[in-house]
Structure formats: C-alpha cells, structure tokens
Amino acid sequence: MSQPSQSLEAWVPRSLVEIPAGSPLPQVNGDGLTPMTLRWSDGHLHAPEPLPEHASSPKTLIMPRLADPHVHLDKAFSWADHPNRIGTYDGAMAANLREHQTRTHQAVLQRGQRALEQACSSGLRALRSHVDSLGDGAECSWNALLELRDRWQNRIELQLVALLPLDYWSTSEGCQFARWVASVGGLLGGVPVSHSAGPRLRDQLRALIALAEDLGCGIDLHLDESDRDPAAGLVQLLAALQDQSVSIPITCSHLSSVGLLPVPDRQRLGERMAGQGLCVVALPLTNAWLLARQPGVTPTTRPLAPIRCLQRSGVCVAVGCDNVADPWYPAGGFDPITLMAQSLPLAQLAPWQRLGLAPFTTAAAELMGLRWDGLLRKGAPADLMILEASSWSEALMLPTNRSILIAGHSWTTPTR
C-alpha cells in the first residue's frame, strides 16, 4: 500500500530543481533560490511545484543530500594522538606514518563510525575515502572500512580508494593488490613518490592506467599537492594518456600547484584535461593549512586548483573536505554546509551562482558516478537536507540547524 504524500514549502536552489516542461517559469531571487512545494511519497519526490507569487515566503532552504568526493576515514580524528603541530606537509606525513604503524581494526572502525554518523547527520549521502594501503595498518583499515561500507549501505554510499606510492602499482605485489581492490569494488589511487618526476612518473602512471583499464576500476590520484613545480604531475598524466583511449574514470585530487601557473597555461591544461574527460577534486582547507608554509611568515600565496578556469574549460570540478582532525589538518568535520562556508574565502565559490554550487552538489555526484545526479525532480529520491534558513547567508552562518530525510524518513543520529 502506498504511503500518503508529505510536503514542504521551501526555498530551493534553482540550479538543482527540474521543473516539468510547460510549468510556469518560477520566480528566482538574488540568491538563486526559488520557492517551491516539494511533495513525496514512497521515498520519492513528486514533480516540484513552484509556489504561487502571493504565497508567504518559506522559512526553510532545501538541498538534496550531498556527496563528499574526497575524505580519509581511516585516519579521521587521529590528531589528538598524532598531532602535527609544525603544520608542514612533511610533518603531516611523518605523524601519519607513526599513526599507521599503530593502527588497529577497532580504531579505524570507531573513527569511521563516528565520521559516518557525523556525515549522515550533516546531510551527506555518499563519501569517497582514500585508504592508506601500504604497510602495517593497511589490512585492518580496509577490513574495517569494508565493514562500515556494508553497515551504512542503505544510508551512505561509501567508495574506497587504495592510496599508495604510485610506483607500487608497477610491482607484482601491486598488480595482485589491484586485483583484490577491484574485486571489492574499490578504486586505485596513489601519490607520486618524491624521487619520481618526468618520464619516470609518466611510465608509472601509464602502468597504473593500463592496470585499472584491465580491471575496469576507476582511478583517483593525489596529484600536484604542492606549492612548487606547478603542474609537474598533471603534465605527466596528460603525457601518459596521450594517444590512448581510456574508458575508466580518472580523477585528479588536489592539483593545487596548477593554480600557480599563469592563466593561459592553466587554460591550455584545462582544455587538454577536458579532452581526456579527467575530473578534479579541489581541497581548499587542507591546501590552505599545509601549503606555502614558511616559519614566521603569513602566507599570501595560496596554492589551490584553479576551479573556475577548469570549469570554463569544461572539466567537472568538485570540492571535498579531505582531512578531519588528523595529522594533515587539525580541524574540519564531515559537514557539507560548513565546507561550503569555509570554502567561501578560499575559493570564492558563491552558492547563488550555478558554478559556485555545482562543486558541492551535482559535480560531486557526477564525478563519483552516483546513480542520482542530485537534481530535485519527479522520481528522485526524497533524500533532503532541510536547513533552518531562508537565504544563503543564513544557511552558511554557524551553526546551521537542519534535519535530514532519507527516502522520505527523518534521520536521527543514534545515541551512543
């Protein structure tokens, strides 16, 4: 028997709502918001209906549940025991390695569970987590996160990426591990090793792409997370892809140093990336904390993926939160609205503009290959984030009260 329908009147971002053909054109305010009635039953939305002009102004702002395309659940909340107070990239790596050596199944399970509870309560429906996959803590991290992926599957889609030094994929152990990762539905990832550059890096990337293509699993790289050698990794990736047709999706996470190039160079690279169908995840918070750091100097140069330039070139660009209270970043949280607020001053992405909102919404869903593109339309899941706000400014002020609907049902965080 079908359920009676429920409905809400709310402001909805115009760029995220699909109105049936033939409906009157909705009013859109300066925030890019349109007042709508959203109705749902049996877990799915009915066709959104614009509110009549004389209707009173809604008091809530509705977004679809969102996706974070780049997190690290295995090390989240490990700052307390493994801080990196010096705040450098190398300091973070050293603290991360120490933490990894003492990592246990139980620790990852607890941290991941805490992260997913926070993510779900904040309005996330999907996360892509990279997993430290070399050395002592690898096996327990994967086992714990696979357990969490199953535990949360009806509420959050969890994608897992094997994070390794890139040269590992060229070894026989690497090939064997890649087969296992593919068998559990994971992606292959990696970070260039510091002594690899130029053609050597290109060859490692070529080997990884061939391996992933053979296994049919996607790739997500940590590339050019640096404040020097602008685009050194990206140039090699493009060289590795030259004259190849690749069917697997490839994501470049970070690309921070690309933002240091002169604009025409960024644009040329952006066009080549678009031609290859490469996607990008920009990670403003961790980049702003770690990069361009010099003792006693306030940074005025902020390496960050050139989001707008890449978008203009036709590249799909999403924004992720990256690290949460781990050696790479002491703060953060699995909260997409806070991420939007904190990205405002760093990336100048304004949510009242379609391309300012897309990196947190539709682009993240597209890049992750999610079944639902995140548009509110007839038949879409009634998976909603209901914010107590009637403008973007109110929504981005902290703290923002919200409630979450999953398939039309209210989500309440379980008490511990």
Ligand SMILES: [Zn+2]
């Ligand atoms: Zn990362």
